[in-house]
Amino acid sequence: MASPEPPYVAVAQRKQAELAASIPSQWKLPANLIPPGMLTPAESITEGSKLYGRVNVMNIPRTCGLLTSKELEITEQYDVRELVLAMTENKFKAKEVVEAFCKRAAISHQLTRCLTEPLFDRALSRAQQLDDHLQRTGSPIGPLHGLPVSVKDSFFVKGVDSSIGFSALAFKPASENAPLIDLLESLGAIVIAKTNVPQTLATLDSCNHLFGRTLNPLNRQWTAGGSTGGEGVLVAMRGTMVGFGTDIGGSVRIPAMCQGIYSFKPSDGRVPYGGQESGQIPGKGRMGIQAVAGPLARSVADLGAVMAEIVPRAELFDEGCIPGYWPAPSVPVALAQPRHFTIGILKTDGLVTPLPPIARVLDEVSQLLRRTPGVHVVDIPTPPAFSKCQAAAGRLMGIDDGSSVMDIIESMGESLMPWHQGGRFGRGKALTVVQLAALQAQRADIEREMLKMWTLGISRERKVDAIICPVAPHPVPELDRYNAVGYTSSFVLLDYPAGTVPVRKFAESDLDIGREMDEPVLGSWDKANRKLWDEKSTDRRVYLESPLSVQVVTPKQRDYELFQAMEIIDRAVQGTQAEARTTSKL
Template sequence: MSTPTPTYQAIAQRKQAQLEAQIPAEWRLPASLIPAGMLSVADSITNAKEYQRVNVMNIPRTCEILTGRELHITEKYDVQGLLRVISQKQFTSEEVVRAFCKRAAIAQQLTRCLTEPLFTRALTRARALDAHLAQTNRPIGPLHGLPISIKDNFHIPGVDSTTGLAALAFQPATSTSPLVALLESLGAIIIAKTNIPQTLGALDSCNHLFGRVLNPLSRALTAGGSTGGEGALLALRGSMVGFGTDIGGSIRIPAMCQGIYGFKPSVGRVPFGGQDAGHIAGNSRIALQAVAGPLARSVADLGAVMAEIVPRAELFGEDCIPGVWGGKFPSLKLPESQPRNVTIGVVRGDGLVKPLPPVARALDEVAEALRRTPGVEVVEIPVPAALAKCQGVAGRLMGADGGGLMMDVLESTGEPLIPWLQGRTKRGKEMTVQQLGKLQAQRSQIEREMMQMWNLGGVERRVDAIIHPLAPHPVPELDRSNAVGYTSSFVLLDYPAGALPVRAFREEDLELGKPMDAPVLGSWDKANRELWDEKTVDRRVYLDSPLSIQVVTPKQNDYELFRAMELIDRAIKVQVDAKPAASKL
């Protein structure tokens, strides 16, 4: 007698078939171009160690599915440049969208980065925009024709928002997330929804419905989570800008893993509401409040979309505040007129986990590049004692609802937890009002203590931004991410924070045969060192992976974060350009 297929597996088979059917036959890669070891969806979850260091970044250029014109469209423009040629009618929105849809389809076949290909919908929308432009000679909005992608949990009517849970498949949304409405009002065209971890609560984007997102730079390394699909899609140039969410680092960590740029804004800058699947309604408003934000391939592209979103966000999201995209960040263009230098602080850790040597080295290199930048003052800031308290409070607030509803959803189809969540996720108890109030009081005390970091003990703000590691380790192997405090702390504090790539991991970063000899700080630090201990990892797995840093500014200083990222990114590129060619990314 055959064993009945578990409910979650049957649902997953149907969902995978639905996804496959949305990729046209002429956009499918020949089997010869898909690297060996492309495990089945199920095997990608349980047999992750079989993935090898394979880079697939060049396949979209060489597979001959994209025409020369489509390669030009998808590779030669930033956001502003592409918007300009569309408005000037050098390209129609339809041909631009088709080029990116084809590239997204290729990316899906190489990395499993999509959950919902929206190609037909996107092309219909593009034709409507073209007709409007032809008739009126005016674009629909400032992002007219821009191909973008969004994380799976945002709602589009008629499309699933599963959050990687089988029980939520084939239950299409009936409402529109405010961010989706805002982006489409600006003229942007959503071409796909992207893959995420089961429950959105993991640092490796892996689920039983769609399988594991693979990092296009190296299949042996994680694509990050929970916005991992966006990271992989953008790295392969299958979208111009992607939108994700961040409560523990879910925008910044995938940006780090793929060597692209991510922007976690302050609460209220980008509409977040309309995505409570798997949680009690309103949970994010009473515990730790997640935010939505963009990922892109340049600081300029982040700024191009934030400049249009921030001033309009309050018109679409009930969780948004009035905003202006502009500020008082000191200008480096006219140094003779500056009242003072730009001051960048260096915070080297969180007091709980010591950065591994290549991470510390990358931060050092950025600090040195900034010291050589005219008009910039770099100051060393001792790790604030309050920073070590953030991870514990943030973690408890994330679990304020006890996870009961999420576990109910999983158990309804017999769906097991993915490997990264096993041992980390279980059914708990909802916090009482008193318990939640106590945690929020601790949070307030931490916020008060952290304010001193920005004025260095004085009465005026002296530090414009800080640089800090994104994680205490390089891009880790599959299912080995840990130490989320480097990113979750700044969600607790509501500081805007961005991810900046620095350079690739090099041979000299390996330090083979040289162990870390500093005292172990605790259990988190011990776990982190396993990613560097040559008894538990072959350090060569990190070769050519991206090393990145995090840029952070005070609460609600989102435009200032953008300007600081511009400045620091420019300093990094000057440093890279000064190196011998063999050392460049």
């Protein structure tokens, strides 16, 4: 006699049917345009790594015929400020802008499973309200009037689930908005969808039993990243103008790396974080390590456009936010007098040696910056305390016994996702108050030692404005193979703002076929990382055309300086790429 299905199966089927029904029939792709191998949500978890081939679906929204020429113009030809201006000057109605992005989001979902809660009907209704107000008064509603945005599934939206991939939390809609949602709506932005996350919000592959696995649109063999993976995909596919996620171990920076877009992890208190479902015990973040919320976008300018409106107002919306200042946009940095900016190059955390292509792209950016007027480049010796950051961050993430999340999983008969298996997640033993205090004291010691990175250890005067380092010690990996998170989690531990800037694609010249790394193995994390480059266990050609990015970091609360540094670095990179494109046409 066959054993009965676990309870989560029926809930997942009901939830997926609800999601499918929220997409209008006229927005649905013909079956022949969906590449073969688009597995069911359940199959995507267990069979995905075996059956997904190298498929790029980025161009399908543009060529499928569902989007009109005007909708393609709206979703492809404007940055944030230009699009808002077009609506406030009546070139476009907010409703037609929102509809274009909702339709493109629906198409993107059918190719990648990036959405959890499409909010299309309420978004279109809100857009009509904005149009009516503008026509009646002649004034927009806020500085982001009509801007289509999306948010990670964890954020509460009144009347909508925040299931975060758990069947036990499905069909339990929120009773109120998260502070970030209220702030965005007060600015005139319109939330069009919520997006997929990993089971437990604690892996680097956005995969769960309720919605299945979110796929990377650049190549379905690669991870889309996590835990803000659905946002990364939706932003990359132009299904939203700006996405908002959270970051405790790298969860806005890693998906940006995986999709070749931009992200901004602010300091604690800059962007409203409250009003979220985590599955954890309430208040855990105030005792352990403090996650933050931040945006993902397709340009540094778009990150700056939303941060400029959020940061000065955040303290009025969330009890965890602090007073903030963000200069109003005036003269573009590209046209302004060059500011002397010192950028440090931090090549390794001393724990996991970056693989050759990661070291190479860091060197390339370093050389570009050395040729940039107004920029002084220095090499940063790896602080001894850096190698301690990952372990401290990991322990602070796991200060409880894990029973809250495990109870949710087990209550519906769910199994752990592939990345969690093998002892990576489960029930443990909570720290005592004495143990937690000792761990926080260790954190303070690390923070104190890391301050020397900004003074080069030679004075009490800050010598370095920003540093660049890897986002990860490896390229975008295959499904369930993401390795060390120390390069991202460390800066949450330290509360340093950090962002992701894409540089270029992985090329044939990066393969180094027949050449292995000869540096000494530093430990278990380093050993695991090298398996992603070892030709005996990995076909390096899987990385071809994957995005290569760098991480930009500034000292605590220096968020606007992070934006400035990202602009400088991105301009240097984009200038070189433009020159390369021109040369290739000659």
